[in-house]
Amino acid sequence: MDEHIRRLWRHRGTTLPTPRRGPRQQLDLDEILNAAIALADASGLEAVSTRAVAARFDKTAMALYAYVGTKENLLTLMQDQASALTDFPPGEGLEESLRAWATALFEVHLAHPWLTERPWSQASQGPNEQDWLESLLGILARFSVSAAAQAPAVTMLYATVRATAQTAAAYRRLSPEDTAAWLERATAVPDFAARYPLSTGLTPVTSHWGDAPYAGLVSAVGLLAAGLAGQANQ
Secondary structure, three states, X not given: XXXXXXXXXXXXXXXXXXXXXXXXXXXXXXXXHHHHHHHHHHHOHHHOXXXXXXXXXXXXXXXXXXXXXXXXXXXXXXHHHHOOXXXXXXXXXXXXXXXXXXXXHHHHHHHOHHHXXXXXXXXXXXXXHHHHHHHHHHHHHHOOOOHHHHHHHHHHHHHHHHXXXXXXXXXXXXXXXXXXXXXXXXXXXXXXXXXXXXXXXXXXXXXXXXXXXXXXXXXXXHHHHHHHHHHHOO
């Protein structure tokens, strides 16, 4: 089995690769990944390098290679480690269950906003990410969502969670000065409302703009659940 796959699945039955020569490994892979995740959480994904992570353990980037492999392998291992499935209430109905799942994943992405910088084409193929999908499909199956509707529902939910969490994280980074500048630009065109009456007349999902991403997620889940329920009743 590939060494990287063995690292990804180390807590699910595989054994970590060991060097064929040289000194025995002195670091713990989970500790390395947690340090890398903390660095990404604090300073963004661009701050993560094998050199920066290794420095936290007084090691060289070359020494870290024996534990994680390449930088891309490091990022993939971080991605799966940060995506560990969290507990959430099962819910009595489809909407409640989907909302609980989506909220839990939203919180994970909000805690680690750099996860949205990793495109779907770079899915980790690790157990933690797979747990989320299996959990979602279990909900859809429990409420008899048709096989044909499950894949579109999965795409819609993942895309909405990622987009709203990314926006919520960006809102959290706004300073009072950033907010004031945004509001100033928003009112700079005097006839803006006349030009775009439908856009400016849109009913907000919540009274405070900072809460809009999550409120939008909840509303979207409700619309999707209603559509899935309607399809099941046809």
